[in-house]
Amino acid sequence: MTVLLVGGAGWREQSFSLDDFLSDWFADPDFHGCRFLNALGELGSANLRVTEIVREHKADV
Structure with a gap:
């Protein structure tokens, strides 16, 4: 799944993988x-x- 951040120009640069986001979040020592x-x-x-x-x-x- 890809999440797009709304904000006009450069939307491709603002898109990120939800899987990547969750992986980083779960790996955070504060999680x-x-x-x-x-x-x-x-x-x-x-x-x-x-x-x-x-x-x-x-x-x-």
């Missing part, structure tokens, strides 16, 4: 996965509201 799933893993069974919020987010995505 720790989905914050919603991490919260569920840490707090879900102890806090039902966290579970509800994560389910709502997943339905929206």
